[in-house]
Amino acid sequence: MTGLSYPGPSRQPTRSSVRFSLSSGVSTPANPSPRLASPRALLELAAIAAAPLRYGHAVQVLRDGGHAFPAMLAGIRAARNTVCFENFIMADDRTGREFTSALEEARARGARVRVLYDPIGTLLVRGGSVSRRLRGSDIEARPFRPLSPLAPWSWLRLRHRDHRKLLVCDDLIAFVGGLCIADHWAPSDRGGAGWRDTAVSIRGPAVADFQAAFERMWSRARLERPAVPPPLRPPSEEGEAAVVVVGDRPGLRRVAAIYRWLADHAEETIELTDAYFVAPGEVLDALLRASRRGVRVRLLLPGRNNHPVAGLAARRIYQPLLAAGAEIHEWAGVMLHAKTAVVDGFVTLVGSSNLDPLSLHRNYELNALVADPGTGAAMRDLFASDLRNAARVNHDEWRRRPVRARAAEVGATFFADLL
Numbered sequence: 001m002t003g004l005s006y007p008g009p010s011r012q013p014t015r016s017s018v019r020f021s022l023s024s025g026v027s028t029p030a031n032p033s034p035r036l037a038s039p040r041a042l043l044e045l046a047a048i049a050a051a052p053l054r055y056g057h058a059v060q061v062l063r064d065g066g067h068a069f070p071a072m073l074a075g076i077r078a079a080r081n082t083v084c085f086e087n088f089i090m091a092d093d094r095t096g097r098e099f100t101s102a103l104e105e106a107r108a109r110g111a112r113v114r115v116l117y118d119p120i121g122t123l124l125v126r127g128g129s130v131s132r133r134l135r136g137s138d139i140e141a142r143p144f145r146p147l148s149p150l151a152p153w154s155w156l157r158l159r160h161r162d163h164r165k166l167l168v169c170d171d172l173i174a175f176v177g178g179l180c181i182a183d184h185w186a187p188s189d190r191g192g193a194g195w196r197d198t199a200v201s202i203r204g205p206a207v208a209d210f211q212a213a214f215e216r217m218w219s220r221a222r223l224e225r226p227a228v229p230p231p232l233r234p235p236s237e238e239g240e241a242a243v244v245v246v247g248d249r250p251g252l253r254r255v256a257a258i259y260r261w262l263a264d265h266a267e268e269t270i271e272l273t274d275a276y277f278v279a280p281g282e283v284l285d286a287l288l289r290a291s292r293r294g295v296r297v298r299l300l301l302p303g304r305n306n307h308p309v310a311g312l313a314a315r316r317i318y319q320p321l322l323a324a325g326a327e328i329h330e331w332a333g334v335m336l337h338a339k340t341a342v343v344d345g346f347v348t349l350v351g352s353s354n355l356d357p358l359s360l361h362r363n364y365e366l367n368a369l370v371a372d373p374g375t376g377a378a379m380r381d382l383f384a385s386d387l388r389n390a391a392r393v394n395h396d397e398w399r400r401r402p403v404r405a406r407a408a409e410v411g412a413t414f415f416a417d418l419l
Contacts, residue, residue: 034344035267035269042242042371044248045347048257049246049369056237057204059370061350061378065185065192068177068199069095075201076102077170083113084214086166086366088352089180094191096130096181109171114140114399116214116221118162120147125182144221144364160250162221163359165199166214166367172235174202174210176368178275178339185337196331198273198338200350200368200375200381206243207235213247213366219268220364220394231306240370248353248365255353255367256360262343266295271383272341273300276310276356277317283355284317291324302413303330310356312412322395329390339367342379347371349380 035041046053062068076083076099083106090096092247107113116132122129134141144162167175177199179185186192202210224381248254263270263286279287291297299321306309320330339359341349351367353359369374 034346036344036347043320044401045258045369046244049244049254051245053242053244054206055242057202057206057241057243058239059241059372059375060201062199062201063382064197065179066187068179071201072167072175073102075173076106079106079111079169081111081170083111084168086164086214086217087181088118088163089182090117090122090128090130091125091182092128092220093183095186099181100133103139107137107139114353115220116142116144119143120161142221147281159362161363163352163363166210166366168211168214171207171211174207175199176366178337178352194334196333196338198340198350202243202368203238204235206245209245213245230396241370241375244369246367246369250362253360255365256280256283262288263287263290266290268344270295270297270343273338274355275302275337276354277301277314278310278356280360286325288320291326297326298361299328300390301330302336303332306335309412309415312409316409316413318393318398322398328393329387330393331390333389334348342376345376345380346373347380348375
């Protein structure tokens with residue numbers, strides 16, 4: 001399985017001079033003492049997230065559906081008490097039916113199984129939703145704030161969707177990332193489209209925070225007052241990583257604030273992967289400041305975007321980044337859907353938040369902030385591996401691109417806020 005885990009309890013992230021490379025099997029030097037490793041820095045990030053800073057986690061990086069889906073299915077199949085599943089898309093295709101079968105088996109074993117899905121998100125894929133089958137299996141399936149032609153006021157909810165991707169099994173392990181449950185994310189050798197994406201599995205005390213985050217959204221789905229989750233006994237420490245659960249909802253802009261803080265405090269490197277990089281001014285300006293003061297800023301973005309307007313709007317802001325010395329690499333494979341950042345090889349952000357107006361301003365999102373040199377090294381190696389299937393944008397050539405391309409980018413920018 002792709003990724004590394006680090007067992008053994010610890011009260012704070014440790015520093016290591018060498019970590020095994022995820023992609024190539026070569027040793028990768030780690031920054032021996034990044035400023036971001038200080039307790040003060042981590043507490044500041046936790047304060048922005050309005051969430052506790054937890055220590056003692058085993059974190060595993062999961063690349064694409066080929067690795068993430070089997071790990072998630074194994075978690076469901078091992079569950080004996082509870083399965084809490086939340087996703088933007090639960091498609092009625094081969095992948096969705098495989099997950100549904102695993103959820104039905106968990107319910108048959110006596111586990112309480114709850115599934116929270118976004119009915120608008122599922123409209124984006126063919127085949128519709130598996131919700132009818134879920135409900136017929138004695139599984140508690142709940143749509144997030146559905147729309148109805150008989151209730152015109154419900155359409156006011158259209159722009160505030162549940163874009164989160166979370167799985168919690170038996171309060172022991174949590175999975176969070178950017179993968180939806182659809183064949184788009186399944187590997188090509190299983191008939192899927194093989195979209196590029198990233199998730200992490202987490203064991204340790206923060207699993208209780210992910211469970212609490214699910215409980216709040218379970219209540220919000222029906223516009224109920226969010227219930228106060230029952231106190232959970234935090235899982236025991238499993239490893240060395242520190243974790244902060246970063247939830248975002250309309251109007252809070254926590255993720256944008258975290259990106260800005262990380263860019264302003266980075267010392268050496270920022271490696272950012274994003275599907276729809278229509279970054280707001282505050283985040284773009286912070287990245288420009290970082291690049292100008294000597295931080296190596298590298299962005300990996302889709303070469304071909306499944307939302308062409310978003311792709312064009314993203315290219316509109318290439319120019320200031322390239323002029324400031326940042327590197328932009330365009331993915332040459334099928335759709336790049338990951339939403340990750342690793343800063344100074346130590347702080348990693350993985351989850352559902354794109355750097356676009358929908359994610360940062362309007363949707364409900366969920367991310368894991370991980371402070372750990374081992375996870376950071378695995379993410380850096382994954383980024384380096386991805387760059388081998390990407391083309392770097394040349395600044396001089398970019399400035400000479402055709403006028404029609406510039407016009408299309410300007411036109412797309414007008415629609416970017418509606419994405």
